[in-house]
Amino acid sequence: xxxxxxxxxxxxxxxxxxxxxxxxxxxxxxxxxxxxxxxxxxxxxxxxxxxxxxxxxxxxxxxxxxxxxxxxxxxxxxxxxxxxxxxxxxxxxxxxxxxxxxxxxxxxxxxxxxxxxxxxxxxxxxxxxxxxxxxxxxxxxxxxxxxxxxxxxxxxxxxxxxxxxxxxxxxxxxxxxxxxxxxxxxxxxxxxxxxxxxxxxxxxxxxxxxxxxxxxxxxxxxxxxxxxxxxxxxxxxxxxxxxxxxxxxxxxxxxxxxxxxxxxxxxxxxxxxxxxxxxxxxxxxxxxxxxxxxxxxxxxxxxxxxxxxxx
Numbered sequence: 388x389x390x391x392x393x394x395x396x397x398x399x400x401x402x403x404x405x406x407x408x409x410x411x412x413x414x415x416x417x418x419x420x421x422x423x424x425x426x427x428x429x430x431x432x433x434x435x436x437x438x439x440x441x442x443x444x445x446x447x448x449x450x451x452x453x454x455x456x457x458x459x460x461x462x463x464x465x466x467x468x469x470x471x472x473x474x475x476x477x478x479x480x481x482x483x484x485x486x487x488x489x490x491x492x493x494x495x496x497x498x499x500x501x502x503x504x505x506x507x508x509x510x511x512x513x514x515x516x517x518x519x520x521x522x523x524x525x526x527x528x529x530x531x532x533x534x535x536x537x538x539x540x541x542x543x544x545x546x547x548x549x550x551x552x553x554x555x556x557x558x559x560x561x562x563x564x565x566x567x568x569x570x571x572x573x574x575x576x577x578x579x580x581x582x583x584x585x586x587x588x589x590x591x592x593x594x595x596x597x598x599x600x601x602x603x604x605x606x607x608x609x610x611x612x613x614x615x616x617x618x619x620x621x622x623x624x625x626x627x628x629x630x631x632x633x634x635x636x637x638x639x640x641x642x643x644x645x646x647x648x649x650x651x652x653x654x655x656x657x658x659x660x661x662x663x664x665x666x667x668x669x670x671x672x673x674x675x676x677x678x679x680x681x682x683x684x685x686x687x688x689x690x691x692x693x694x695x696x697x698x
Contacts, residue, residue, distance in 0.1 A: 388485075388541045388542065388639075390696040392482050392485055393542075393694060393695060394691075394694075394695035394696075394697070395481050396486070396542050396545045396546050396549070397545045397546070397548060397695070398474070398475075398549060399478040399479055399482070399486075400548075400549030400550040400553065401550070401552070401553040402471045402472070402474050403472075403475050403494070403526060403529055403530075403550075404550050404553040404554050404557070405471050405553055406471040406472055406475070407527075408553075408554070408561065409458065409468050409471070410459070410468060410519055410523050411587075411589075412432065412561060412564070412588045413455065413459065414515075414516060414520070415587045415588045416429070416584075416588075417451065417455070417519070418516065418584075418587075420451060423580060427567070429447070429448040429451070430444055430445075430448045431564050432454070432458065433447060433458070436458050436467075437457055437458060437464060438464050439457070456507070456510075456511050459501075459507075459510060459519075459522075460507045460511075469502075472497055472501050473498065475494060476494050476495060476498045479491050479494050479495075482542075485542045486542065487532075487537055487538075489532050489536040490529070490532050490533055493528055493532040497525040497526070497528075497529060500521075500525055501522060506521065506522070509521075510522075541639060544632045544635050544636060545694075547628065547632045548629060548632050548690070551625045551626075551629050552625075552686060552687060552690075554620060554625045555626060555629070556680065556684075558612065558620055558621070558622055558625065559676045559679050559683070561585070561589060562612060562676055563673070563676050563677075565581060565585040566673060566676075568582045568584075568585050568605070568608075569582075569666045569667075569669060569672060570669055571669075578605065582608045583603055585608065585612075586603070586608060589612060591611060591620060594611075594618060595607070595608070595611055598611065599611075604666075605667070606665070606666050608666070609664055609665075609666045609672075613659060613662070613664060614659070622659050622679060623656075626652065626655055626656040626659055627656065629652045629655075629686070630649075630653060633649050633652050634649070636648075636694075640694075641693070644693035644694065647689055647693060648689045648690065648693060648694070651682070651686045652686055654682065655679065655685075655686065658678070658682065659679060662675055
């Protein structure tokens with residue numbers, strides 16, 4: 388496969404995975420803003436997913452409709468959900484010979500949905516949760532279409548690597564956004580609420596309640612989000628998938644390129660697996676998340692250099 392094609396497919400997956408993560412975080416943050424007196428506000432998300440100045444962030448954060456509009460629909464915000472979908476669609480258009488017709492149609496439908504004024508009006512004015520749910524379902528339709536129609540060839544390998552690399556990055560970022568949930572200084576009832584919203588933000592609340600029957604504790608939440616290889620949004624799961632798909636590249640790679648990439652992924656996976664985190668040690672958790680994020684970016688850089696031919 389041409390490096391240009393592999394790069395395009397890889398980024399297609401990253402854009403779509405990023406969109407899903409953003410939408411879910413925004414959905415849960417909106418629910419928290421309606422239910423919780425101690426709501427942390429919109430500034431952390433505006434700093435993470437927006438491109439506003441300090442003054443613009445302060446002005447926008449006071450108006451939920453403006454926040455949702457900027458982060459989801461704003462065509463001037465380069466990292467909005469809208470622009471992620473546009474970029475994903477452009478990538479899909481460029482590699483139509485390497486994806487199925489059904490995958491292209493699914494993504495094209497998503498693009499036309501997010502451009503509709505009535506969808507923006509529902510999210511910003513009428514019923515934000517239902518509007519965001521509608522967009523999330525479009526992303527799930529895309530993911531299901533990929534699973535059911537794409538051949539398990541080299542293109543699928545790069546698609547999967549983009550997906551799981553972005554998912555791991557989003558898990559670390561969302562845990563850092565919600566790190567106050569693990570702080571011993573947080574009141575117990577506030578900590579439980581924050582941990583519940585964190586689980587919802589990573590699509591993990593239902594699995595948590597089935598696995599850990601009882602109250603939500605920081606230690607159990609940390610165990611699930613970092614180490615549980617059966618939870619699709621845990622760091623351990625995403626890194627295990629990266630190892631799996633990397634190993635499928637062995638026969639079609641230059642030995643030195645494959646060895647370097649495989650080493651970086653294995654290093655990140657082992658650093659997660661053999662870490663000994665405790666929820667009460669906030670500085671150590673923050674350092675772990677920063678280190679893990681750095682290692683994931685090193686993997687992305689290696690793919691960029693050794694497989695996509697970019698400096």
